[in-house]
Amino acid sequence: MARSEDTITIGLLGAGNVGSLVARTLVEERDLISSRVGAPVRLAGVAVRDPEAPRDWKIPGELLTTDAEALVDQVDLVVELIGGDEPAGQLIERALRRGATVVTGNKALLASRGAELSAVAAESGAELRFEASVGGAIPILRPIQESLSGDRITKVMGIVNGTTNYILDQMDTTGAAFADSLTEAQKLGYAESDPTADIEGHDAAAKAAILGTLAFHAPFSIDDVYCQGITGVSQEDIEAASASGYVIKLLAIAEKESDSTGAVLRVHPTLLPRTHPLASVRGAFNAVFVVAENAGELMFYGQGAGGQPTSSAIMGDLVSAARRMHAPTPTATTVSSATELPPLSIERASTQYYIDMDVADREGVIAEIAQVLAANHVSIESMRQPGVVTVEGEIEDEPDNGAKVQIVTHLASERDLHATVEELRGLDVVKVVNSVLRVEVEK
Numbered sequence: 001m002a003r004s005e006d007t008i009t010i011g012l013l014g015a016g017n018v019g020s021l022v023a024r025t026l027v028e029e030r031d032l033i034s035s036r037v038g039a040p041v042r043l044a045g046v047a048v049r050d051p052e053a054p055r056d057w058k059i060p061g062e063l064l065t066t067d068a069e070a071l072v073d074q075v076d077l078v079v080e081l082i083g084g085d086e087p088a089g090q091l092i093e094r095a096l097r098r099g100a101t102v103v104t105g106n107k108a109l110l111a112s113r114g115a116e117l118s119a120v121a122a123e124s125g126a127e128l129r130f131e132a133s134v135g136g137a138i139p140i141l142r143p144i145q146e147s148l149s150g151d152r153i154t155k156v157m158g159i160v161n162g163t164t165n166y167i168l169d170q171m172d173t174t175g176a177a178f179a180d181s182l183t184e185a186q187k188l189g190y191a192e193s194d195p196t197a198d199i200e201g202h203d204a205a206a207k208a209a210i211l212g213t214l215a216f217h218a219p220f221s222i223d224d225v226y227c228q229g230i231t232g233v234s235q236e237d238i239e240a241a242s243a244s245g246y247v248i249k250l251l252a253i254a255e256k257e258s259d260s261t262g263a264v265l266r267v268h269p270t271l272l273p274r275t276h277p278l279a280s281v282r283g284a285f286n287a288v289f290v291v292a293e294n295a296g297e298l299m300f301y302g303q304g305a306g307g308q309p310t311s312s313a314i315m316g317d318l319v320s321a322a323r324r325m326h327a328p329t330p331t332a333t334t335v336s337s338a339t340e341l342p343p344l345s346i347e348r349a350s351t352q353y354y355i356d357m358d359v360a361d362r363e364g365v366i367a368e369i370a371q372v373l374a375a376n377h378v379s380i381e382s383m384r385q386p387g388v389v390t391v392e393g394e395i396e397d398e399p400d401n402g403a404k405v406q407i408v409t410h411l412a413s414e415r416d417l418h419a420t421v422e423e424l425r426g427l428d429v430v431k432v433v434n435s436v437l438r439v440e441v442e443k
């Protein structure tokens, strides 16, 4: 689309859970986003239904408007976060017809009118991006559309609705009631404005249609998806499944027939063995398996719902599309390296450590070792002496009279660890340090 100036102008439609955080990023991180794009970007306006409504982030008053159409008509890029069929549908169509790029998370609309809107975009040369519509923050659509475009995808299967996964997980792990868990999911910004779409499986079915369309390069709508939600799943079902080693998850599955004569798309509660990788997907997290002929099995995992994770996917589409508007040649858009961030030595890293050593078998050894660690600011999380066994309260040595000590430290810096190991090696009581391995834990 031709622009009268270099600045890429953005119009945001809707400022709810996701929209208000997109507005915040565009205002507070404007310089960063502009540098990623390679051209200045400016949030030109935010169309809202009620300018006075409380929001997760207070949008500057001068940006607010209730005239969404006028906003759509004056910007280069439209971010639609109103949701639902209308007025979102006609606003997106209006933007695409005039050649403006559209970024949206509106799976309901895409699953009913996606093919039609893509045709409008193709006609005017506009771009329609919708990574946020499936799997929230998880990059799943672009890998399917780009990275796997040279392969044949045969199956996509996953947990794609955060609200229902949250509810089922709460019922399974805490015994919480369905209704209470749903209320909590609404408070956390996971649920649709009408949560029936979540609990009856319609949201997951919309996502299954989008996944099937992109994976199999064939148009599917929500009407092509068999759909059963979780309202029929009782606490008794969950407990009975659990007693047999299963967990109940709402799965979305799109699978091609082996002879490629068609595809079955379905959404329904499913019993999974507790050992299945999807069984450990907790809370509002999502995970999607993709099976392709040459790539084999791939798994994508991350936060599938919530304002902040979803805003990440919206911003990713926005930056990527704006780059293409600014510099349509692919070479100009590949690497952004404007940030000064020098690579640092591993000495600056800190992790936990596992140290295994053979030590002399005499009294006071442990105290000497502990002293060395303490002097180097390394504290001990756990210690084992596998060469020593306790028999009726007495300590007995291994037959060769040697002893082993295995220590896991708390978080320590690489620098302190090196100093510690050097000093341990110098101790008379330490025969040999067999191994030092890093233990990666959530910090």
Ligand SMILES: NC(=O)C1=CN([C@@H]2O[C@H](COP(=O)(O)OP(=O)(O)OC[C@H]3O[C@@H](n4cnc5c(N)ncnc54)[C@H](O)[C@@H]3O)[C@@H](O)[C@H]2O)C=CC1
Pocket: 013, 014, 015, 016, 017, 018, 019, 047, 048, 049, 050, 068, 080, 081, 082, 083, 084, 087, 105, 106, 107, 108, 132, 133, 134, 136, 189, 190, 191, 192, 193, 304, 305, 306, 307, 310
């Ligand atoms: N919340 C989430 O976790 C995710 C949401 N999405 C999608 O993102 C979109 C937005 O979701 P949320 O922010 O959670 O919804 P939300 O219900 O919190 O926000 C929608 C906002 O649009 C406003 N609105 C309604 N009609 C309007 C109009 N005519 N003009 C201007 N504003 C209007 C509403 O007042 C509300 O503030 C939806 O399509 C949703 O399906 C996608 C992935 C995850």
Ligand SMILES: N[C@@H](CC=O)C(=O)O
Pocket: 133, 135, 136, 160, 161, 162, 163, 164, 190, 191, 192, 198, 203, 304, 305, 306
């Ligand atoms: N309501 C949806 C929001 C994200 O798509 C969900 O719970 O997954």
Ligand code: NA
Pocket: 131, 132, 133, 134, 135, 136, 137, 138, 139, 140, 141, 313
């Ligand atoms: Na996504």
